[in-house]
Structures are given as structure tokens and as C-alpha cells.
């Protein structure tokens with residue numbers, strides 16, 4: 001991460017509209033700075049090039065770790081994880097009716113929700129609080 005310049009970091013934050021590319025949590029709602037993550041992990045040959053970088057909250061990034069693929073629990077199909085730079089979030093995910101959970105719409109969406117635990121109990125609890133004061137979901 002130290003090889004990524006402050007200027008590039010700012011460019012990525014702007015491109016990501018200051019939200020996690022996976023769970024869509026706005027940076028402004030959490031005190032811990034989001035991370036510039038490697039879409040293709042360095043362990044899998046990913047580079048520090050802008051094309052391979054996006055903004056991620058620490059929770060999603062820690063569950064993603066060095067993964068590039070995951071299994072869709074519905075179809076048992078292995079698929080590449082969602083790529084927040086190349087793919088459109090709303091084509092692969094949507095919020096549940098009460099907006100506290102992220103629902104996969106595609107094989108990639110299902111696999112990413114499961115693998116990155118996008119509906120882990122802590123974030124769902126936070127989303128309920130944010131929704132109650134009108135801070136969530138963000139405008140996509």
C-alpha cells in the first residue's frame with residue numbers, strides 16, 4: 001500500500017465515490033479509513049496499477065484476502081469475485097426489501113455476498129441503525 005501515491009489514492013477514492021466497492025458502506029459512516037485494495041491480489045500477481053486498485057472497507061478486504069474466485073452457494077459454481085472497477089454493482093447486487101442486506105442477482109453476486117460475508121451480523125446491525133436515521137443505503 002505504501003507504493004500507492006497520495007494522488008493515486010485520492011483518484012481511486014473519487015472513482016469509488018468514497019464507498020466500499022463491495023458492501024457500498026460510505027467511508028463517512030465509519031471511523032477507520034478504508035483501504036486501497038488490489039482487485040487481483042498481489043499474491044495472485046496483481047499489480048499496484050490504477051486498473052487493479054479500488055476502495056474497500058477493512059471488513060470486506062479482510063474477508064476477500066487473497067481470493068480471486070468464490071463458489072456461488074446456489075449453483076455450486078466457481079466464479080471470479082465481483083470486480084468493482086469493471087463491473088456495475090447494481091447489475092450484480094441489490095438491497096433487500098428492508099435494505100439491511102445485500103442480495104446477489106447473478107452467480108458472481110451470490111458468490112461475492114457469501115465469500116466476503118457482505119451480510120455479516122455486525123454490518124447488518126450497523127445498517128439498521130444507519131437506515132433508522134436516513135444514512136443508508138447510499139445513492140448509487
Ligand SMILES: [Zn+2]
Pocket residue numbers: 020021022023024025056057058059060061
Ligand atoms: Zn465493504
